[in-house]
Amino acid sequence: MFQNRNTFLFTFLLLLLVVSLLLNISFGQVAIPLKEVFKSLLGSNASKETWEYIIINFRLPKAITAILVGIGLSISGLLMQTLFRNPLAGPYVLGLSSGSSLGVAFVILGAGVLPNFLSEMLLSSFGIIIASCLGSLFVLLLVLLVSNKLRDTMSVLIVGLMFSSFAGAIVSVLTYFSTAEQLQKFTFWSLGSIGNLSWNNIIFLSNAVLIVLILSLFSIKSLDALLLGENYARSLGLNIKKSRLIIIFATSILAGSITAFAGPIAFVGLAVPHLAKLLFQTSNHKILFFGTILIGAIIMLFCDMVSQMPGMDFTLPINAITSIVGAPVVIWLLLSKKRMI
Template identity: 60%
Template structure:
């Protein structure tokens, strides 16, 4: 049984790995920048090329911050959903939030020509895609919360979330069928995900929502541990099931919904990282899992983004493709290696 001292040492090691991956992520790209140049850019010291300072501070640093925030949000959301539904294949988008965001963006991009007016005005906004995705996720969230108020069984909420995802997916398919090539391309580019389009104002909004979600998760640690043994056991400990369920759903919505709205749908991070973390720490205690999934999620997102940049090349690959290529084999390996995942 791992001791608290060993956990502390592991957290220190993971923090060092996170900082290392962060610096490596900033240094890599079409132009390799040495660590000396990175420190000079941050400290205002003398730098070999002034363009390096602009590249680091205005492009690579915000993108690396976005990768860390998205890693935090999606990984922790996945942990919350897997624990709430006691389902190892539940992910951060199981409630239909990603599908709702996709529907909002699809209506904005592909419905603009059909509906005009309001959608055409929205397209002129710098935050148009973020607003559309947020509205889509928020409407699905309200519907899920309204349904969960009437449904006592947690598994029924899972099925209802999946049905909402199917309905919104069907509407997106209809819009896709009637759209032209330019609209389809714009929508497809959004679905591939991108970490590099956020300015500091957008990052501050995303960061605030992620921090709020983390805070609600920390408050829910006792409830999460109790849910592992079933709702009846949690109820015997004096936990209010409905209130705890609402808090967990809202925390997931803050994190997964904001990540999808700002960077697009990112696959497999929320599904794979909680399993990697449980295997790595060999525990189901959420007091350990909550901070550790954040660290491992951020590390994995930085690694995926570094690969997506294709170092020393002008090519940039879609981040969603990289996370899927890395995440899917991890989940398959975990399923093959352990017949029953740790819960």
């Protein structure tokens, strides 16, 4: 019976994913009929050249980014929640996004003190991506260094939170000394955006997501063992330090590269694993892994659609939408089912 229920759920989610993808591409400031979306995706020409141009150069990259970001953030959330045995853990608990923010803040807010040609170079979108990557890489190295020294995984979590508030504080200091224009630029970055990625960026991001998915696939067995707690997991022959390192490494690559390209997108990483757990009613990571991937992609596509509803001539920040849509859903689910995690 359980087998059947899961097959049904997976089929349903897969269909939902396809539907959301098509709708996502068809929605936007210029509404494109579904039939035309089909046509140009399948390689034949759409009735209007502009439609095809929009789809290939804007809609499709954005939809793919949404899927990659959704999958990436959700999977790292799942990994973190099991590793730390904490329902509040997400991809950013280790302070990675704060590291990114710090990097970007240094570039945007600190550019004023640099010579002109340098600051221009840094302020390009490429410079911001590099800064964000370096920021999260810096935090990643610190976390890996610390987690190798600490026996207790909970301490790693606390250290991550400390990094996070430390970086946050420095960002605050920087904002205090910056101009209104710089502040606005930084705020826009922190609101997140999945619409600005070139195809090259997307290829890079998909590689990062793919590597991490493979790493997590190999962590499924250890994650299942960790459900019993670290001591039992160790007694089952699990090398805790090694598995922990792999999991943290995987999450960091994901959180770092996603934040770099799309800004610190909140909530998805925290909420989607819970949705998967509530929907599939299991802790078995073989099922949760694929469930989380599907739900993550669907939610991100959906949030992106909401952020640019037809008829609006502006796009709402994706970061706000994910929380506005996500928070009530999780609360409702928790209230309607009794048990979390």
